[in-house]
Amino acid sequence: MSITADNSIQYDAIVIGAGVVGPAISTALARQGRKVLLIERDWTQPDRIVGELMQPAGLKALKSLGMIEAVNNIEAIHVDGYSIFYHGEQLIIDYPEKSVSHKIQDVPCCATNENSKIVSDSTLDAKYFEENEREVGVAFRHGEFISNLRSIAKKQPNLTCLKGTVIKIEKNDLGHVTGVMVNETDRSKVVYNAHLTICCDGIFSKFRKTLGQSNVPTVGSHFISLTLENAELPSPNHGHVVISNEAPILIYQISPVETRILCAYRSPKLPTVNDVKLKKYLNETVYNIIPESIRPSYKNALLNSRIRIMPNSYLVAKRNEIPGLFVMGDALNMRHPLTGGGMTVGLNDAVLLAKLLSPDKIESFADHSKVLDQFMEFHHERKSLDSVINVLSIALYSLFSADSKYLVILQKGCFHYLTKIPYPIALLSGLVPEPFMLFKHFFAVAFFSIMFNFRENGLVMFPVSIYEAIFTLYTAIVVFTPYMWQEIVS
Missing domain, CATH: 3.50.50.60 (FAD/NAD(P)-binding domain)
Structure with missing residues (x-):
């Protein structure tokens, strides 16, 4: 150099x-x-x-x-897809088959047979x-x-x-x-x-x-990070997403020994590691909602790992x-x-x-x-590509950190939609860069959520379900369309 x-x-x-x-x-x-x-x-x-x-x-x-x-x-650790946890339920979604993926042509003068393939190594x-x-x-x-x-x-x-x-x-x-x-x-x-x-x-x-x-970017929340040692993951070689009444939590292995946990924290202002509210969130809330097999290594990390904080920005x-x-x-x-x-x-x-x-x-x-x-x-x-990944990231965060009754309805519907139609993983992973497909599946989730809510409420609650359906659809529109519009017209 x-x-x-x-x-x-x-x-x-x-x-x-x-x-x-x-x-x-x-x-x-x-x-x-x-x-x-x-x-x-x-x-x-x-x-x-x-x-x-x-x-x-x-x-x-x-x-x-x-x-x-x-x-x-x-x-490095290979990743096959995601394992999603929602109030005691678990859903494993693997990445899609190669046949459905968008093809990327090699860059002129750059890719050769020798430098365009992963080789075997220790992991x-x-x-x-x-x-x-x-x-x-x-x-x-x-x-x-x-x-x-x-x-x-x-x-x-x-x-x-x-x-x-x-x-x-x-x-x-x-x-x-x-x-x-x-x-x-x-x-x-x-x-x-x-x-x-x-x-x-x-x-x-x-x-x-x-x-x-x-x-300039806007900051709506932060991720609190810890490094777990020898964590026992429920689904090895998968990213883990924990959805609860609080903000979402990400867990994924980054080496044979280390696992990263990122805990979303609803605060546009940068919290400090000594903040009482933050400590309670990590020690009680996060500990109680992460999979049980991870808790011993998480508890150890709280005592020994460096707590790091990063802003979640949008631009x-x-x-x-x-x-x-x-x-x-x-x-x-x-x-x-x-x-x-x-x-x-x-x-x-x-x-x-x-x-x-x-x-x-x-x-x-x-x-x-x-x-x-x-x-x-x-x-x-x-x-x-960028509109699909950008808008999906914002939409999913809004759903997974639901802070209103109607977002909770969408959150529940999203999880159960994925149990039947796992296609959105192809959008999330960047393999299908098609904004129309994102639009189609997002609003399919919205209508599925409404129908699921009707079924859960039953006939007695039908008038309430009608009211909730209107505001759930309105919430979906508010969550999705402003960001998609910004991405398209920018």
Whole structure:
């Protein structure tokens, strides 16, 4: 890795941030013959609680980029689907068969027979992925996955990796972005020039406002995280979702020994680990509703594990209309992490952008007019996947953290709908990027919930059921349509 880079040359692209998306798009562009500079302020292995569950559609994107090896040799655990717990009932839903999945074409100049297949290691079996009739996901320790992505990027001949903090986006008199200003370890305010600057500086991006001062995420809740040791999971190799009268809880294994538990906490304000209300929530509420087999390791984690808190943010993607600039990843677009769709959206965006900017379509990034045309196409093409994952994440969180009578009716109906029609798992995992199918199934859940409520109430309560049906349908519309509308018209 370069400690310094050559600021006397003109790069084709400068990429800010080496999280998930930065190394992916950097590697793709470098393999396509572009001269790329990847800038990251801290190249040590990150220690974060996000980006630990890769949906099957995310794995497909990695294969398309020729970077699937990033999930190998990090003690990753294969994931077959979800195990859902609802007031003592359990429902196991596996990922759909490969035959129903949307196909992703390989990125030009990136994927080969050697770099587009998972290999067997100490925890993953290549044959299981290749011969399985169903799609499979992967869970892992985030930091080790990022380190692997960065290692792949560092091997590219056309890619220079630089340690530094970008402090400014440089523009010319016409308002076109021309590069960045960087503070390095031993140099300050060094300017690097490029025809295209790609901003991938993540959830806490300081450059997303370049697209507009109002381009800021909203935070509606938080996830409280603990690391469980040697937890006895009711359904190994499955993500566990616990639905109750409180906010939902996610549990999934990230290594042979470690299991992540994420407890949703209904507070837009950042709670502190010493907050009395939070401690009571973790020690009593969560403990009493998680599966019994997990409780011993959870109790131990409360005493010995570090409690970590992350915001659950939402941000609709804004069009990239500034010549020379492109914003992507969590800097561009965020959704509730309940469905684990962040990496899936980000990596598929990298696939799409690399295809649209491939040499057979764009000879030089200096042609800002053509590049902007491709950005517009990117913005519209990505909607089929990102609108499904984004809206579904918000809708499911609203249902699973039901705080009204009518949301509770929808919550109950959703669980029982899934026992009969598990198709929504194909939408959640990004394998069927079809907004119409999301619309169809969401409102099928709404009407199923209403009918289920009629049946539970019985004939005596029929007038009440009519009243509840009207407000349940209204609630479903309020939960779903504003977000879908934002995603479509943005």
